[in-house]
Amino acid sequence: MSTELKGVDTINEHILLTSYYGGLKGKCLQLTSHNRNYIQLTKTQALNLALALIEFHKDIRKEIE
Numbered sequence: 001m002s003t004e005l006k007g008v009d010t011i012n013e014h015i016l017l018t019s020y021y022g023g024l025k026g027k028c029l030q031l032t033s034h035n036r037n038y039i040q041l042t043k044t045q046a047l048n049l050a051l052a053l054i055e056f057h058k059d060i061r062k063e064i065e
Contacts, residue, residue, distance in 0.1 A: 002030075 002020035013034040022028035025042050032038040041049060055061035
């Protein structure tokens with residue numbers, strides 16, 4: 001069973017967010033673009049991505065060495 005969440009508006013598109021039960025992975029999140037490309041994340045992966053995006057926004061995300 002899945003639940004549609006409030007999406008994210010970007011400059012050129014709207015990103016859909018869908019919460020769903022991922023079995024042994026637990027609750028997961030799917031991000032879907034207007035052209036139906038998607039990424040699926042566990043709660044931990046979603047948190048790590050959110051933190052990386054905040055670091056990017058603050059210009060403190062480190063470069064790969």
